[in-house]
Amino acid sequence: MKIQGKMFLWLSVFVLAVAILYGVWSKEPAGTTALFLAFGLCVMVGYYLAFTARRVDEMAQDNTEADVADEAGELGFFSPHSWQPLALGVGSALAFLAVAVGWWLLYFSLPVIFIGIFGWVFEYYRGANQNQ
Known part of the structure; x- marks a missing residue:
């Protein structure tokens, strides 16, 4: 979960830059507000994922030597012949x-x-x- 937190925090930096540029160039309040709210959402999700990553064990996506199938589990039961x-x-x-x-x-x-x-x-x- 560390990598997801970092990705969202870097995304928030990008969205903040875009929000500032959009606000300066367009002077349109609705789009600027939406971009600043998107920045806030990215920060919240990134902080949550980074904060939670410190509490949980290392997952497969945090290990550079991991395979794709390391986190695979049972997906559930699905009816094979249901109409x-x-x-x-x-x-x-x-x-x-x-x-x-x-x-x-x-x-x-x-x-x-x-x-x-x-x-x-x-x-x-x-x-x-x-x-x-």
Whole structure:
């Protein structure tokens, strides 16, 4: 985490320089304020990461001899043959299309979304995939 803290602190120096130059040249208050706020956010995140790096053990990204796989862990369980994401994708696409075409399309998209959510949540409660 040391390297991330240093990266954010160096980024904050750059954003501060850009904010000062932008403020002097443009004399536009909204963009200048946004850049100074971005500078503040970079300082906060960089300070937090640098401060936290002193408390935790050395991680793989801090070791120059480390491999990419040194910090790899289990990502979780994903259903290999689930059709529910397709139902949610179709229902969501219809719902977003309802914003452009007409709100009446929500009557068709909401049942598809609810069926997809219900099927995804209860996918392993019945049938061949039931946990015993």
